Amino acid sequence: MIRRMLRVMGEDAPALRLLIALTVVCAVLQGVAFGLLVPLIQALLEGEFSRLWLWVGIETVILIGFGVLNYRTKLLGLTSSVALTSHLWQRLGDHISKLPLGWFNAEKVGSVSRLASAGVFNVTGFPTQMLGMLVNAFVTPAVVVALMFMFEWRLAFVALIAAPIVWGAYQGTVAIVDFVDRRTHSANTRTANRLIEFAQTQPVLRAFGRTAQGYKLLDDALVMQRKADNTMITWGGAIGDGIFRLTVQAAFTAILLTGIALTAGATIGPVELVALLILATRFVQPLMEGAAAGGAVRTVRNNLNRMDVVLGTEPLSEPSARVALGEPSVEFNDVRFGYDDREVLHGVTFAAAPRTMTALVGPSGSGKTTITRLVARFWDAGLGTVKVAGEDVRSMPVEQLMGQLSFVFQDVYLFSGTIRDNILMARPDATEDELNEAIRQARVDEIATRLAHGLDTQVGEGGSALSGGERQRVSIARAILKDAPIVLLDEATAALDAENEALVQEALNALTADRTLIVVAHRLQTIAAADQIVFLEHGVIVERGTHQELIDAGGRYADFWQERARSRGWRLGSKVLAPRRDDAAPSAYQSALASEPRYRRHSTRSQRDRE
Structure with missing residues (x-):
């Protein structure tokens, strides 16, 4: 001793x-x-x-x-x-x-x-x-x-x-x-x-x-x-x-x-x-x-x-030298991973191209969140490789990897301090103009105007002094200020009221613009807007493609889509998704889908240049 x-x-x-x-x-x-x-x-x-x-x-x-x-x-x-x-x-x-x-x-x-x-x-x-x-x-x-x-x-x-x-x-x-x-x-x-x-x-x-x-x-x-x-x-x-x-x-x-x-x-x-x-x-x-x-x-x-x-718990190996990174892409090559000797991902392979949205879809427990955690290197894959910007995540220092990623998840945690302190955690050296721009894009300015102390309002332990939607917007402002090229997003608007949902959706539009986006998707409009849908079941990718391609294929994704559509209480006619091999989705369904907001795929940098 x-x-x-x-x-x-x-x-x-x-x-x-x-x-x-x-x-x-x-x-x-x-x-x-x-x-x-x-x-x-x-x-x-x-x-x-x-x-x-x-x-x-x-x-x-x-x-x-x-x-x-x-x-x-x-x-x-x-x-x-x-x-x-x-x-x-x-x-x-x-x-x-x-x-x-x-x-x-x-x-x-x-x-x-x-x-x-x-x-x-x-x-x-x-x-x-x-x-x-x-x-x-x-x-x-x-x-x-x-x-x-x-x-x-x-x-x-x-x-x-x-x-x-x-x-x-x-x-x-x-x-x-x-x-x-x-x-x-x-x-x-x-x-x-x-x-x-x-x-x-x-x-x-x-x-x-x-x-x-x-x-x-x-x-x-x-x-x-x-x-x-x-x-x-x-x-x-x-x-x-x-x-x-x-x-x-x-x-x-x-x-x-x-x-x-x-x-x-x-x-x-x-x-x-x-x-x-x-x-x-x-x-x-x-x-x-x-x-x-x-x-x-x-x-x-x-x-x-x-x-x-x-x-005695082994930390993740971390190289000391930074590596040269390419375009902001994410690749999984035959990845296997498990918890406590129980494998939950079985040979997962897919690629998220730079500046595209990839939606991870599937029933609960299918491995969606595990994939995002492997991208962020919460763990190392048991077999196979996970690449970010063309390099194996194990080959780059943690600081360099985290510099490529921003996170927005459903369970938002804010540290005890002010709203300003929590946003500046992303980049303590950010200028006042950069901070204000992130606040504006995330619609945190709307929160600050309602509070007596504005951005200097204490958020309480875990952000308890703010509502769920307000915490989400502060979290998104933090991610915008970080300005990482890849965003990992667990859709976080399902439990919000209509007003907060709209404001959070605007903030997410600003965050995801011109970035590579991997979304654990729950909302139908987000799924349909994705450039690529990866449908998982029991840790295996059973289908991959665009929304229309998977609907036309009439497989598990089409069944999942129909079940989720019914759960939203929409009245579906006999032609909706019934002939699942038709070239076009039913117009009634398209109208319902179009009535909801989606992520806008545009470049905030280009917009700022124009302004």
Whole structure:
């Protein structure tokens, strides 16, 4: 465990080594000071004051040295703790920032959050709190036993026999704490996740009358945590600690009885017995403190193990040199990919040409979102290649890849701060004119005029102070300001009211102009407007082509189209899609389709040039 801490501390490791050395020296001095109480007390009780003052002088010098070293050790412990905290946070932060984005899910985020807060502070408390207790629990009793051999070897021999028994009880206590700590950690992580979920889903829960008492998932998590905490108190505290303390007391009793027997047999005198029993007491006290230290150290070790699991997760390989990129295209070549040994994409191959729209269509779970995540390299493909701008995504640095991509998804997250701050995240060095143009195109100016503080309005955590449509427009303004040539879009207007939908649609028109667009498409008008439709089922591309080509083919896409059209409540005549091999779509259907807005395929750059 200490070796792992030394590795983490890097250049600050010598401070921790010095701290350990000084702690050991302090424990030895403490043991010697205890041992010298025997001749001191003997001289006092026998009235030999000249010898008494000699031992008092020696004891004083040792205690002064102990005090000075102990003070230095405490300061060094604080310094080491601060350095260890900084290194742990830096190492965890640096590594987590390199992990695949697909690695993050609700459970792992909750676990890492707890690990980076309570877990780090638990580990960094070791130099200041637990190290001294742990060293004293072993070094001081060892010194006391060694000095006992100088005064009365039989009592020392009893203490020496008791040592492995006490050690076994200590290991048993540590094992109990280890088991209970793992169970408690899992329960605490689960409860933290459920509490966050409960807070974030209040609108839905209240709409269905689900209060804290009626939310079963949270109730169950709280019950499990209470049981885990009770187990910690019962087994880790009462039983584990009780067994260890009982063992130590038994060892002390054995020493006491041996001393009484030796006194009764006139082997040692009463004065020696009193002095030796005081020394035996100093043998027992550090062991008692060691019980608490042992359980705490096991908790530290468990947290280090959890950190090792995170740090042992392989990040995506990242080349250091940038590559020359071509036109903004996206290509999938025989891509296979799966989650947890379950393959979800089976040999996917398609190409999205520069400045065209490709719509990914298919039933839920068919692999549409997975494709967009592979483009952004949330994960690496198991087999096959994913190319962006003519280059394998694995051959370019993450920064260069992300510079080619903008994202607009249904679940918009805004960071706590102002509207302006959230938009400028895309390009902190953007000029005021560029910011204003992005705001205008995304129709965020309409939001700013309604708010008292305009662009300096605080959006709240996750954007909670804004409506869904307003958050979408801020997100789109962020993507427009970034001005990446490829846009990954999960259509996000289905849950909006008519006014917000129209405004968001205008913002999307500005974003997608003159860019390569890959859309996880849900809306019929978006699907029909695509230059290429990729229809997926069960992770396989079953059809690919334009809307009219796929309608004429009369395959799965045509069936899907008809089902979606009916779901919109349109009245379909007998001729609509019935003769699916006709050259032209029915005029009634075309009229319905034409009545809805579509993405406009034009160049905003050209438009700005004309203006």
